[in-house]
Structures are given as C-alpha cells and as structure tokens.
Amino acid sequence: MKTTKELLGARIKELRKARKLSQEELAELIGVEPQHMSRLEVGKSYPSLDRLEKIATVLEVPLKDFFDFSHLDDAGERRAGIDQLVKDLSEDQQRFVYRMLKMLKETTRGE
Structure with a gap:
C-alpha cells in the first residue's frame, strides 16, 4: 500500500x-x-x-x-488488504464478515 x-x-x-x-x-x-x-x-x-x-x-x-x-484505487491492492484483514480474524469473526458481505452483495445487485 x-x-x-x-x-x-x-x-x-x-x-x-x-x-x-x-x-x-x-x-x-x-x-x-x-x-x-x-x-x-x-x-x-x-x-x-x-x-x-x-x-x-x-x-x-x-x-x-x-x-x-x-x-488511484488499485483493485489488486484492495483485495490483498481485505484478504489480510480477514486472515487476521478468528473463525467466528470470519463467518460474520462472510455473512455481512453476502448480505451486502444481495442488497446491491440492482445498483
């Protein structure tokens, strides 16, 4: 970064x-x-x-x-940053983040 x-x-x-x-x-x-x-x-x-x-x-x-x-936002850099953040979370936190992202994706499909 x-x-x-x-x-x-x-x-x-x-x-x-x-x-x-x-x-x-x-x-x-x-x-x-x-x-x-x-x-x-x-x-x-x-x-x-x-x-x-x-x-x-x-x-x-x-x-x-x-x-x-x-x-200047670099998609690759952003993805690597997200991956690193998620890696540092506990299993429970990762599951929570996954559910939140899934909900976000579902609610923004029409945008």
Whole structure:
C-alpha cells in the first residue's frame, strides 16, 4: 500500500503531465531544483504548503485536487488488504464478515 507521501507525489506527477509540463519545467516555474521535484513526485519528501500552493497555481488546479486519490484505487491492492484483514480474524469473526458481505452483495445487485 502506498504512503500518503507517495500518493501525493503521484498525484502531482499526474496533474503535471496533464498540463504537458516536464519535471524540469515545473521545477523552474516553482523555483526548485529538478532533483527536488523528482523527490516530491516519487514520495521521498513532502512539499511545504507554500510550495504546494505554487504548484497548484502553476498547474491551475485547486489545492484540494492534490489529495483526491480516489481514481488511484488499485483493485489488486484492495483485495490483498481485505484478504489480510480477514486472515487476521478468528473463525467466528470470519463467518460474520462472510455473512455481512453476502448480505451486502444481495442488497446491491440492482445498483
């Protein structure tokens, strides 16, 4: 599972590419070294709020868009996470979760 720092970096990269800017171009526009921009995008460091605001201004996106990770949801990662959670439960808890999921599936068939 990705860390928040990695998700934020991936989101910055995604928004940068949508604006057809290279890392070097964005780095120059916000006044940082290209190496620093790279570290931000791979999730090795957090941008300061001031820097994040500069990036938002250059990319012409609201600040909140940097924290919208819903489209990055990986089904495989989610499934592995669910499997691990269930594995850690007792037999009784697993049976309960199974019944709940079965009921959920039955009640959402029409959606």
